[in-house]
Amino acid sequence: MAGSGTAHLQGNALLSAAHLVKTYKAKGGRRVQALSDVSLDIVRGETLGVVGESGSGKSTLARAILALPKPDAGAVQFEEKPVFDAKAAALRALRHRMQMVFQDPLSSLNPAHRIFDIVEMPLLVAGRSSASERRRIVADTLHSVGLDVDVVGNRRPYELSGGQCQRISIARALVLQPSLLVCDEPVSALDVSVQAQVLNLLEDAKAAFSLTMLFISHDLGVVKGISDRVMVMYLGKVCEIAPTDSLYATPRHPYTATLLASVPSLVPRRREERPTMARGETPSPLDVPSGCRFRTRCPAATERCAREEPQIQNVGRPGHFVACHHPLAVPASD
Amino acid sequence: MSDVLLEVDDLRTCFTLPHGELRAVDGVSFRLEAGRTLGVVGESGSGKSVLARSIIGLLPAGFARRPAGRILFAGRDLRQVPESEMRRIRGREIAMIFQDPLTSLNPVMTIGRQIVQVLRQHTDLSAAQAKVRAVELLAEVGIPDPAQRVQEYAHRMSGGMRQRVVIAIALACNPRLLIADEPTTALDVTVQAQILDLLRHLQDRHRMAMILITHNLGVVAEMCDEVAVMYAGRMVEQASVANILGAPRMRYTQALLQSVPRLDSESHVRLPVIPGQPPNLIAPPLGCRFAPRCGHRLARCEKEAPSETDVGAGHRFSCWNPVEEAAHGR
Ligand SMILES: Nc1ncnc2c1ncn2[C@@H]1O[C@H](COP(=O)(O)OP(=O)(O)OP(=O)(O)O)[C@@H](O)[C@H]1O
Ligand SMILES: Nc1ncnc2c1ncn2[C@@H]1O[C@H](COP(=O)(O)OP(=O)(O)OP(=O)(O)O)[C@@H](O)[C@H]1O
Ligand code: SF4
Ligand SMILES: [Mg+2]
Ligand SMILES: [Mg+2]
Numbered sequence: 001m002a003g004s005g006t007a008h009l010q011g012n013a014l015l016s017a018a019h020l021v022k023t024y025k026a027k028g029g030r031r032v033q034a035l036s037d038v039s040l041d042i043v044r045g046e047t048l049g050v051v052g053e054s055g056s057g058k059s060t061l062a063r064a065i066l067a068l069p070k071p072d073a074g075a076v077q078f079e080e081k082p083v084f085d086a087k088a089a090a091l092r093a094l095r096h097r098m099q100m101v102f103q104d105p106l107s108s109l110n111p112a113h114r115i116f117d118i119v120e121m122p123l124l125v126a127g128r129s130s131a132s133e134r135r136r137i138v139a140d141t142l143h144s145v146g147l148d149v150d151v152v153g154n155r156r157p158y159e160l161s162g163g164q165c166q167r168i169s170i171a172r173a174l175v176l177q178p179s180l181l182v183c184d185e186p187v188s189a190l191d192v193s194v195q196a197q198v199l200n201l202l203e204d205a206k207a208a209f210s211l212t213m214l215f216i217s218h219d220l221g222v223v224k225g226i227s228d229r230v231m232v233m234y235l236g237k238v239c240e241i242a243p244t245d246s247l248y249a250t251p252r253h254p255y256t257a258t259l260l261a262s263v264p265s266l267v268p269r270r271r272e273e274r275p276t277m278a279r280g281e282t283p284s285p286l287d288v289p290s291g292c293r294f295r296t297r298c299p300a301a302t303e304r305c306a307r308e309e310p311q312i313q314n315v316g317r318p319g320h321f322v323a324c325h326h327p328l329a330v331p332a333s334d
Numbered sequence: 335m336s337d338v339l340l341e342v343d344d345l346r347t348c349f350t351l352p353h354g355e356l357r358a359v360d361g362v363s364f365r366l367e368a369g370r371t372l373g374v375v376g377e378s379g380s381g382k383s384v385l386a387r388s389i390i391g392l393l394p395a396g397f398a399r400r401p402a403g404r405i406l407f408a409g410r411d412l413r414q415v416p417e418s419e420m421r422r423i424r425g426r427e428i429a430m431i432f433q434d435p436l437t438s439l440n441p442v443m444t445i446g447r448q449i450v451q452v453l454r455q456h457t458d459l460s461a462a463q464a465k466v467r468a469v470e471l472l473a474e475v476g477i478p479d480p481a482q483r484v485q486e487y488a489h490r491m492s493g494g495m496r497q498r499v500v501i502a503i504a505l506a507c508n509p510r511l512l513i514a515d516e517p518t519t520a521l522d523v524t525v526q527a528q529i530l531d532l533l534r535h536l537q538d539r540h541r542m543a544m545i546l547i548t549h550n551l552g553v554v555a556e557m558c559d560e561v562a563v564m565y566a567g568r569m570v571e572q573a574s575v576a577n578i579l580g581a582p583r584m585r586y587t588q589a590l591l592q593s594v595p596r597l598d599s600e601s602h603v604r605l606p607v608i609p610g611q612p613p614n615l616i617a618p619p620l621g622c623r624f625a626p627r628c629g630h631r632l633a634r635c636e637k638e639a640p641s642e643t644d645v646g647a648g649h650r651f652s653c654w655n656p657v658e659e660a661a662h663g664r
Contacts, residue, residue, distance in 0.1 A: 024490065026482065026486070026490075027482065027485045027486070028482075030482075051522070052522065053522050053524070053525075054492055054493070054494025054495065054520070054521050054522045054525050055478075055491075055492040055494060055495055056522075059492060059493060103493045103520070104434060104435075104436045104437075104493065105434070106434040106436075106437055107434065107436045107437055146611060146612075147611075148611055148614070151614050151616075154352070155351075158394060158395065159349070159351075159394075160379075161378055161379040161382075161383060162378075162383065162433040162434060162515075162516065163378030163379060163549075164378060164379050167378075185493070185519075185520065188516075188519040188520065188549075189378070189433070189516065189519065189549070190378050190549060191375070191376060191377050191378045191549050191590065192549060192551065192590060192593040192594050192595070193377070193589065193590055193593040193607055193608045194377070194378050194607075195549070195593070195595075196593040196595070196605035196606065196607045197607045199595075199605060200604055200605060200607065203602065203604070218494075218519070218520070218521060218522050218523060218526070219550075219595070220523065220597060221594070221595035221596055221597050221599075222595050224595070224597060224599070224601055225595045225599065225601055225602065225603070225605065226601075226602070227601065228601075244601050245601065248597070258524060259522065259523055259524060260597070262523040262524045262526070262527045263523050263552065263597055264523070264526075264527070264530075264550070264552030264553055264555060264556045265552060265555065266551055266552055266555050266579060266594065266596075267555060267579075268554075268555040268556075268558075268575045268576050268579055268580075282476065282478045282525075283478060284478040284479035284482070285478070285479075286479055286482060287479070
């Protein structure tokens with residue numbers, strides 16, 4: 001990415017975020033530009049996948065949307081109401097319908113609490129149901145993520161494996177049947193079978209109560225499976241956003257193409273045959289390149305890329321947007 | 335086979351819980367040569383992390399007793415080594431990358447100081463040299479602007495950066511054995527490829543042996559020589575990476591491989607899952623532990639734990655009704 005703009009917004013969305021900016025102070029008065037003018041929207045029942053460079057601002061984006069904490073600038077609307085202007089009580093009510101699964105599962109669970117209490121907590125806070133009803137809901141939710149309340153209910157987070165903790169945080173986020181779920185690497189610690197189970201569960205929730213999702217992951221196969229559209233981020237900006245099939249079949253941004261080419265395949269290769277690609281240094285977020293932020297690693301970069309920041313624009317297919325001065329050509333057969 | 339660096343023999347680790355003994359690792363054996371990589375894959379909760387922690391003698395709170403079995407590292411049984419000596423071995427000879435990077439970093443110390451501390455503890459570097467080396471290490475794991483970033487605190491870094499800091503600390507002393515528990519899950523695929531290159535390079539240069547625990551079978555294909563598959567505390571199959579991915583015999587391995595999401599598959603298709611739930615490790619099933627969920631179980635599978643079949647070339651598995659070899663077209 002490395003581009004700004006709002007050309008890709010769809011309107012009539014459940015969630016829309018406009019011009020989000022977040023900088024962090026670093027040592028010596030310098031600033032990390034974690035999020036530089038990012039806009040997105042998601043319509044009800046849609047899943048937007050977010051992939052991108054490590055450190056490109058994906059988690060910052062997820063937290064900004066839920067005002068955990070608020071970003072420095074920008075606005076978020078959820079169900080047509082501004083999130084950042086909401087008073088404390090209203091924000092709490094909103095949060096019942098906007099849930100988040102955090103990236104570090106173990107550190108996001110209170111180590112002193114029992115698993116049952118952790119998953120029950122949102123129900124209690126929201127004042128939902130009777131005690132016996134809550135019991136049943138907690139047991140069902142745990143079951144749906146492949147855990148048995150009788151086996152894990154009385155344990156504490158540090159007595160579980162990494163993937164078990166990750167499923168606890170998913171259960172905690174789903175127990176209120178939120179309308180929006182923001183997932184930051186929700187399945188990274190799961191074996192592929194449990195992962196498939198959780199992904200199927202999310203698809204079911206989508207069908208059953210139009211669950212809307214922002215789904216962050218480094219696993220491009222997982223993102224492909226679950227997303228309706230995918231957004232690619234690089235150094236605090238959006239590179240490309242497109243319907244899933246279009247993005248995977250014909251990536252137009254050079255960074256997206258690099259990402260897709262780096263996915264390890266399932267075919268074992270002998271040591272000698274494993275390529276050592278030169279992938280270039282990620283620029284420092286403290287000192288971002290002028291113009292397009294990807295230009296220092298981009299094979300297609302020209303002098304214009306250093307001068308001018310590319311704007312997000314529609315390319316070819318409907319819904320396919322890219323921020324690049326020299327988008328990759330679509331193969332002739334297409 | 336004179337080059338064996340680590341030999342684990344019938345390792346067992348239990349936790350005492352209020353309602354019984356949980357057998358997290360239940361009779362695991364394998365060997366690893368210098369310069370080679372063993373991948374450990376398997377079900378979530380099957381004991382991979384507990385196995386790793388048992389080897390380096392850092393079990394979490396609540397474990398019942400010292401693990402049973404033998405852990406021979408460079409000819410010495412690590413179970414018999416006194417704790418003071420074990421502390422020296424950890425860090426200098428065996429390093430471990432833990433699964434949850436945030437919890438293994440000190441929140442109130444800059445990452446630079448944490449690396450310097452490790453270097454000062456385990457090498458002869460002076461304080462000034464260690465500082466220089468810390469910046470080099472961060473550069474090696476691909477952290478941009480390392481000279482600046484050494485002054486940062488872990489909670490102010492992204493998930494992937496923390497992960498790389500943890501990798502840098504583990505590699506600080508050129509260990510002979512690296513145990514890496516999900517080392518690249520928090521990384522984007524380009525950084526992942528860069529880290530995997532770095533690890534391979536260190537293996538070639540120092541003949542570092544590696545145990546790589548991961549759910550990512552693509553990473554397994556890229557990195558591993560041999561692979562062990564775990565289910566419910568046991569190693570149910572071990573073989574070369576080509577055989578595990580291309581010609582698995584044990585039924586759990588086969589089922590696991592069928593759930594992998596692929597880049598070339600369609601969106602929104604239902605992924606195949608293994609039905610049912612993993613067994614309760616406090617009262618595991620009598621026979622094959624996978625039997626209750628296995629689509630190929632025989633009457634015998636429920637009564638009798640399968641013995642290990644060795645089909646040569648290091649391929650071993652425990653299954654009463656294995657995938658036919660012919661099914662893999664050979
Ligand atoms: N609390 C903080 N204080 C200072 N800097 C921060 C803080 N949190 C994040 N950053 C910085 O902001 C940038 C974006 O971080 P973020 O966690 O959003 O990245 P990410 O895309 O989620 O990366 P990853 O894929 O590695 O999780 C990084 O450079 C990071 O170091
Ligand atoms: N401190 C503990 N006390 C009690 N039980 C524990 C403790 N740590 C782990 N366990 C249990 O031991 C079993 C093995 O856990 P382990 O962390 O080794 O799994 P894993 O294979 O690494 O799983 P994952 O892929 O999810 O990380 C699990 O059933 C877990 O619940
Ligand atoms: S061609 Fe230019 S604008 Fe496009 S990615 Fe490369 S540097 Fe950025
Ligand atoms: Mg993140
Ligand atoms: Mg684990």
